[in-house]
Amino acid sequence: MTTFEKPPFPVDGPLSRRNLLKLGAAGAALAALPATAPEAQAQTVKSSARIVVAGAGAAGLATASRLMRQLDGAKVTIVDARKEHFYQPGFTLVAGGLKPAGYVTSTTAEYLPKGIEWIEERVAEFDPEANTVTTESGKKLPYDYLVVATGLHLDYDSIQGMDTTRIGQDGLGSIYHSPAGAAATWQAMSRFADEGGRGLFLRPNTEMKCAGAPLKYTFITDDYLRRRGNRGKAELTYAANNKVLFSVPIVAEKVRMLYRERGVKVQYEHVMTAIDLGRKVATFKTPEGEAEIPYDFINVVPPMRAPMAVRNSPLGWQEGPFAADGWMEVDKATLRHKRYANVFGVGDIAGVPKGKTAASVKWQVPVALDHLIADLGGPKATSVYDGYTSCPLITQLGRAMLVEFDYDNNLVPSFPGVIAPLEELWITWVMKTMALKPTYISMLRGRA
Ligand SMILES: Cc1cc2nc3c(=O)[nH]c(=O)nc-3n(C[C@H](O)[C@H](O)[C@H](O)COP(=O)(O)OP(=O)(O)OC[C@H]3O[C@@H](n4cnc5c(N)ncnc54)[C@H](O)[C@@H]3O)c2cc1C
Numbered sequence: 001m002t003t004f005e006k007p008p009f010p011v012d013g014p015l016s017r018r019n020l021l022k023l024g025a026a027g028a029a030l031a032a033l034p035a036t037a038p039e040a041q042a043q044t045v046k047s048s049a050r051i052v053v054a055g056a057g058a059a060g061l062a063t064a065s066r067l068m069r070q071l072d073g074a075k076v077t078i079v080d081a082r083k084e085h086f087y088q089p090g091f092t093l094v095a096g097g098l099k100p101a102g103y104v105t106s107t108t109a110e111y112l113p114k115g116i117e118w119i120e121e122r123v124a125e126f127d128p129e130a131n132t133v134t135t136e137s138g139k140k141l142p143y144d145y146l147v148v149a150t151g152l153h154l155d156y157d158s159i160q161g162m163d164t165t166r167i168g169q170d171g172l173g174s175i176y177h178s179p180a181g182a183a184a185t186w187q188a189m190s191r192f193a194d195e196g197g198r199g200l201f202l203r204p205n206t207e208m209k210c211a212g213a214p215l216k217y218t219f220i221t222d223d224y225l226r227r228r229g230n231r232g233k234a235e236l237t238y239a240a241n242n243k244v245l246f247s248v249p250i251v252a253e254k255v256r257m258l259y260r261e262r263g264v265k266v267q268y269e270h271v272m273t274a275i276d277l278g279r280k281v282a283t284f285k286t287p288e289g290e291a292e293i294p295y296d297f298i299n300v301v302p303p304m305r306a307p308m309a310v311r312n313s314p315l316g317w318q319e320g321p322f323a324a325d326g327w328m329e330v331d332k333a334t335l336r337h338k339r340y341a342n343v344f345g346v347g348d349i350a351g352v353p354k355g356k357t358a359a360s361v362k363w364q365v366p367v368a369l370d371h372l373i374a375d376l377g378g379p380k381a382t383s384v385y386d387g388y389t390s391c392p393l394i395t396q397l398g399r400a401m402l403v404e405f406d407y408d409n410n411l412v413p414s415f416p417g418v419i420a421p422l423e424e425l426w427i428t429w430v431m432k433t434m435a436l437k438p439t440y441i442s443m444l445r446g447r448a
Contacts, residue, residue, distance in 0.1 A: 056080035059347025065446030196233025197296030212391035327351030359390035
């Protein structure tokens with residue numbers, strides 16, 4: 001077992017002339033990605049508005065960078081206690097032994113645009129009636145406009161018996177927890193790939209960020225077992241929360257076929273409720289009652305909800321599928337709050353039917369700001385967020401499928417003719433493992 005496995009390049013995709021040409025084409029296509037429609041029209045708008053951005057993750061930083069560039073004279077304040085910045089799409093790569101934990105960790109400060117005020121605290125209370133947010137130390141921040149970008153809360157506490165301090169020990173993995181958690185998960189998974197046994201994979205019964213990640217981690221584990229000659233000694237089970245493996249039917253079917261081909265057993269309508277870390281048994285709620293599944297390695301993916309400050313505020317949906325977990329009640333096309341017109345919600349916190357990927361953030365933020373800046377005297381806002389969500393789904397080391405879709409479950413390929421959707425391609429693997437991080441960083445700086 002190693003602490004960090006050297007990426008298995010070239011894996012089924014040598015740097016042949018043909019592959020290099022394809023890579024060049026993908027690079028060109030990436031570079032040609034529209035800088036997003038609203039940005040193209042953006043001009044600096046003079047304004048003295050007070051704008052508060054709550055949260056300085058992917059969506060908060062992208063928002064702040066664009067606001068500072070597009071507005072002249074506005075007072076923009078960003079509120080977040082977190083000093084480290086996590087490139088979360090890389091967590092799967094860390095947990096797959098392909099990148100070190102340092103690959104996904106940087107600092108919030110390095111992406112903050114000049115001239116912004118950073119309050120290094122969390123928001124404790126949102127009061128959209130009074131147009132103020134209050135920080136945990138009691139500081140009141142009045143605003144004219146508020147952009148909420150707090151991401152989501154990983155609710156490990158709601159799994160009875162779960163203890164995140166034990167990730168990495170006794171076969172317990174969780175790729176979502178943190179960079180350190182992802183690295184510890186790699187240690188546990190690598191041991192499992194050496195020894196074989198029962199591998200258990202699952203997803204929660206809530207909205208979640210990057211719903212492809214639990215699926216791809218199952219594929220990655222399967223491939224390590226094969227490469228180490230131990231697949232015959234292992235049984236892999238994926239517990240789906242409902243009757244499908246993914247919310248987009250054509251993707252669900254493709255994954256179902258690949259799992260069947262690779263011998264991954266699927267249990268539908270299994271929602272994890274408890275774990276016994278000593279006995280190595282997970283408990284699931286099923287239509288037939290409680291079911292216990294023993295494991296030698298497990299990737300725990302916790303329920304995900306709006307952070308407490310948002311859940312306790314009037315900003316969440318009051319009814320419907322997004323109400324119980326507190327997701328923000330925003331218009332799905334403009335990301336503007338449905339009851340508080342001077343409030344927008346972007347990123348994972350938005351209560352919209354798709355999204356919850358960094359790729360969605362790239363499209364949501366310019367749309368929300370197009371509408372916000374129109375209110376401040378900018379050009380009339382016409383842009384619309386169509387639900388664009390994207391996930392490069394690794395299906396084995398060296399291959400991935402680019403899955404891109406919209407609110408209506410249409411596949412919306414960004415690179416037609418270069419990257420075919422739902423095909424296991426080396427080029428998509430290269431994109432996931434090498435090209436996406438620079439694009440993400442550009443997005444934080446408001447340039448992509
Ligand atoms: C394992 C994993 C794999 C993923 N894979 C992909 C992928 O392949 N492709 C992809 O596009 N996306 C992927 N994602 C999803 C992507 O990382 C998220 O969708 C994206 O980071 C969302 O951005 P955000 O700003 O909404 O939330 P975040 O980036 O999580 O930032 C939220 C910020 O809000 C702050 N905050 C929270 N509460 C408060 C408060 N009360 N006051 C102030 N600040 C607060 C937090 O400290 C944090 O800094 C993955 C995520 C994970 C975990």
